Amino acid sequence: MLTRRSLILSAACLPFTRAVRAATPEVFATHGIAIHGTDPVAYFRQSARVDGDAGFALVWRGAEWRFSSAENRLAFEMDPSAYAPQYGGYCAYAMAQGAMAPTVPEAWTVHEGKLYLNFSTGVRELWRQDIPGHVAAADDHWPRVIGG
Known part of the structure; x- marks a missing residue:
């Protein structure tokens, strides 16, 4: 039920909600690593979830992206929006x-x-x-x- 108190609390929290949204990273990353270290290109090329390797990593849009091969990393580098x-x-x-x-x-x-x-x-x-x-x-x- 909507009460005067809930309206006041909602209004009081509004500035914090905006601040959180404004600070929200563009890419969801856990400890700075996108997709929990999964190779995004593999979803397309292997139709499977494949772990990436830190040795085949790059940073894009503030997050580290990991790949299972140099070939997949290069594909992502050439067109990240196709795979992200x-x-x-x-x-x-x-x-x-x-x-x-x-x-x-x-x-x-x-x-x-x-x-x-x-x-x-x-x-x-x-x-x-x-x-x-x-x-x-x-x-x-x-x-x-x-x-x-």
Whole structure:
């Protein structure tokens, strides 16, 4: 139930919410490493989650990206937007709801040549129920959510 007290508390928290959003990194990274060290190119080339190697790493958009081979690293270097997950690697389903959530590398989908990650494999099942609809909603929310 919405009360005067909850409205006052919500208004008091608003500046902090904006500050957090403004400080939100463009790429979801755990300890500075994107996709928990998983090779993003492998999702496309091997249709599988493959661990990257720190020996084949590069920094892009403030995060370290790891690859399983020099060939995959070069492919990413030549066209990072072709291989990087949508919405900075944040949960695609959450973004469709106008929110941000972390992801796990096991909960992935390649759809129409783009990589989408989800919070969990259970959430991925919700995502897969209407990928085109969720993509449209997430595409609409992404600039506002990341931009604050």
